Amino acid sequence: MKKIIAVCMAILLIAGCSASVQTGAKEQKNTSVTVATILDVLRVTAPDKLAGELLQTSNKISLFLWLRDVENWTNQLLRYSQRLTLTEKDKQLLTDSLQDYYSGEQALRIFDSYFQKGSDGTYTFKEQESFGVLTSIQFALQVNLKEADGRYHIGITGKYSDSLEELMESEVEERIAVLQDKLLIDSVEPVR
Secondary structure, eight states: OHHHHHHHHHHHHHTTOOEEEEETTEEEEEOOOOHHHHHHHHTTTOOOOOOHHHHHSSOHHHHHHHHHHHHHHHHHHHHHHTTSOBOHHHHHHHHHHHTTTBOHHHHHHHHHHHEEEOTTSOEEEOOOOOSOSGGGOOEEEEEEEEEETTEEEEEEEEEEEOOSSSOOEEEEEEEEEEETTTOOEEEEEEEO
16 A cells, blocks of 8 residues: 555656645746655655575575565666756765665666766766566566675576467566675676
8 A cells, every 4th residue: 555655646746746836926836856755755665675584585586576676666766767857966865775775886887877967967867678677577487596706696587478368478587696795786687
């Protein structure tokens, strides 16, 4: 229920729903959608930070679900920010929020992949595919976890069908590295 409310609030914010403010005989529109307001809305549905127990359990479906939830949250943050022109302060707010789940370097890679800096010093969204592929997995899920080089290396594969009339299977794969000491995602590599 919280998720539905948060999504509805975010849609209203991003759609440009604005409050009218009466000032004397004149009416002004107050459109105050910012990265901060988007983050406030998304905090309601934000996944918990990664717990070490999730990486140690034999139930890899829980790990997959957490990674998928983080990917979904990341996509919401990027999608809701796409209509904004971001300042350096907005960039810092966005990357700081991403660092709840990602290393500082990965947070900057995500930001730089989805936003470009203009000549005026502001950032605008670059149109492209959504972040990651985990949300598309419908069946045949496989999760492999290995430890090496101070990281957990997670390989996830699965299949999906984009046809309701016939089974047209497509396979997706994503490789994720998590820093062992900080439990933060250090890299995400979708294999398309």
